Amino acid sequence: MATPTTLLLRSPFYTNPNPRRTTTTTIKASNNPPPPVHHHRRPADESIRQEAHRRNSTDHNFSAKYVPFNADPSCTESYSLDEIVYRSRSGGLLDVQHDMEALKAFDGTYWKSLFDSRIGKTTWPYGSGVWSKKEWVLPEIDDDDIVSAFEGNSNMFWAERFGKQLVGMNDLWVKHCGISHTGSFKDLGMTVLVSQVNRLRKMNRPVIGVGCASTGDTSAALSAYCASAGIPSIVFLPADKISMAQLVQPIANGAFVLSLDTDFDGCMRLVREVTSELPIYLANSLNSLRLEGQKTAAIEILQQFDWEVPDWVIVPGGNLGNIYAFYKGFHMCKELGLVDRIPRLVCAQAANANPLYLHFKSGWEDFSPMKAKTTFASAIQIGDPVSIDRAVYALKNSNGIVEEATEEELMDAMAQADATGMFICPHTGVALTALVKLRNSGVIKPTDRAVVVSTAHGLKFTQSKIDYHSKAIPEMACKLANPPVNVKADFGSVMDVLKKYLLSKDSKK
Numbered sequence: 001m002a003t004p005t006t007l008l009l010r011s012p013f014y015t016n017p018n019p020r021r022t023t024t025t026t027i028k029a030s031n032n033p034p035p036p037v038h039h040h041r042r043p044a045d046e047s048i049r050q051e052a053h054r055r056n057s058t059d060h061n062f063s064a065k066y067v068p069f070n071a072d073p074s075c076t077e078s079y080s081l082d083e084i085v086y087r088s089r090s091g092g093l094l095d096v097q098h099d100m101e102a103l104k105a106f107d108g109t110y111w112k113s114l115f116d117s118r119i120g121k122t123t124w125p126y127g128s129g130v131w132s133k134k135e136w137v138l139p140e141i142d143d144d145d146i147v148s149a150f151e152g153n154s155n156m157f158w159a160e161r162f163g164k165q166l167v168g169m170n171d172l173w174v175k176h177c178g179i180s181h182t183g184s185f186k187d188l189g190m191t192v193l194v195s196q197v198n199r200l201r202k203m204n205r206p207v208i209g210v211g212c213a214s215t216g217d218t219s220a221a222l223s224a225y226c227a228s229a230g231i232p233s234i235v236f237l238p239a240d241k242i243s244m245a246q247l248v249q250p251i252a253n254g255a256f257v258l259s260l261d262t263d264f265d266g267c268m269r270l271v272r273e274v275t276s277e278l279p280i281y282l283a284n285s286l287n288s289l290r291l292e293g294q295k296t297a298a299i300e301i302l303q304q305f306d307w308e309v310p311d312w313v314i315v316p317g318g319n320l321g322n323i324y325a326f327y328k329g330f331h332m333c334k335e336l337g338l339v340d341r342i343p344r345l346v347c348a349q350a351a352n353a354n355p356l357y358l359h360f361k362s363g364w365e366d367f368s369p370m371k372a373k374t375t376f377a378s379a380i381q382i383g384d385p386v387s388i389d390r391a392v393y394a395l396k397n398s399n400g401i402v403e404e405a406t407e408e409e410l411m412d413a414m415a416q417a418d419a420t421g422m423f424i425c426p427h428t429g430v431a432l433t434a435l436v437k438l439r440n441s442g443v444i445k446p447t448d449r450a451v452v453v454s455t456a457h458g459l460k461f462t463q464s465k466i467d468y469h470s471k472a473i474p475e476m477a478c479k480l481a482n483p484p485v486n487v488k489a490d491f492g493s494v495m496d497v498l499k500k501y502l503l504s505k506d507s508k509k
């Protein structure tokens with residue numbers, strides 16, 4: 001950073017939303033500053049997208065490219081984000097690498113003030129929690145090309161009763177990433193991927209549609225963002241293996257739904273073969289663009305704590321892209337001077353699909369993929385995770401831990417959380433189980449600040465809750481089941497059950 005051309009100066013383009021804070025930033029003399037913050041009213045006949053187009057905020061020199069993931073520093077292989085490439089030359093994963101020197105021209109105070117100034121506004125595209133960090137996500141895309149539902153900015157729930165009663169903690173939080181456009185955190189990644197596809201199409205690159213083989217949350221997010229931009233989406237689904245609830249979102253959003261007589265892995269193989277022959281862009285989870293959007297949830301957590309770093313962040317993991325996205329978001333905040341450390345990360349797996357847990361327990365000795373067994377946490381029922389290398393990297397570099405949850409543990413944890421005012425999905429039940437276990441073993445201290453990441457909305461997983469509360473799950477006690485009481489419709493019967501109920505509550509005072 002300390003080049004001869006480096007000057008310490010006050011950026012003339014920057015309006016400080018908090019005048020008591022100093023806005024001094026170190027910038028290289030040759031650098032253009034990032035987009036200024038505007039406080040004027042746009043003309044009445046102009047839409048927010050047209051306004052963004054007129055403002056043309058890509059007038060800076062931030063950039064990003066694809067590089068092989070965790071490559072040797074001497075490696076020179078890289079690709080423009082405008083190329084259609086999913087894997088490195090050697091067949092490994094790719095990573096989006098930002099020009100950190102250009103970003104470092106501005107100090108941590110600058111970035112914090114800029115991000116804070118965009119929260120809760122409708123200015124296109126900054127009303128989105130993802131695009132409010134645009135310079136760190138896809139710096140070179142025109143605001144005009146962005147496809148966004150103003151995703152992100154999800155609420156952080158202070159888990160007061162769960163914290164006090166179940167783990168003896170005062171500073172426990174649940175980051176509700178699933179309270180989102182299509183009901184899961186997949187929206188954070190899909191807005192980035194579909195925006196880039198939108199740009200490629202405008203550049204006349206050969207992309208007619210976007211395809212994926214996911215059965216649940218990924219296909220829902222893909223079809224919604226594609227529909228919003230008028231881009232054809234194609235979803236490969238295994239016939240008769242998914243529920244109506246999982247099917248209805250892509251169907252409603254007008255995706256081309258292919259029902260195939262095979263399993264998920266068979267769909268995955270087919271979608272990869274087909275996308276190499278036809279002009280269909282592949283939206284599955286090895287695509288590193290999605291992680292750029294997902295990492296903003298980590299930045300948001302810091303922002304919501306006024307840039308104080310929590311001690312623990314617990315993330316449920318399946319294909320293992322998200323745990324790395326959280327690491328990347330936290331690490332970028334540290335590298336660019338917004339915070340001085342990162343939280344310890346915990347990846348939580350279902351015991352029925354726990355290849356990372358077994359790998360961790362072996363001291364990172366030998367990784368072997370497995371055949372995942374059925375779990376209520378269906379979005380993490382994955383035995384051969386695509387992003388295994390990314391996850392191991394994230395955990396090793398954050399002093400991380402891997403925990404697991406049995407079916408009974410995750411369902412009881414979900415029911416317990418619901419009984420304290422949440423309505424979480426089974427995957428969040430896995431993460432809460434990890435918290436409980438690490439509290440019981442004393443690894444997480446009562447005074448620690450911990451954040452449990454909730455990945456999907458509970459309303460997407462009502463069938464599992466119905467099964468639990470009607471005690472319809474074989475070999476599970478369902479000890480927190482709260483089934484409705486059948487009562488005769490007369491005054492006496494209703495009074496009898498109500499009196500019994502109130503007495504039971506009174507004795508618990």
Ligand SMILES: *Cc1c(COP(=O)(O)O)cnc(C)c1O
Binds near residue numbers: 185455
């Ligand atoms: C996709 C998904 C996950 C797992 O994320 P990975 O990046 O695959 O580890 C967890 N929970 C829900 C609800 C999901 O949709």
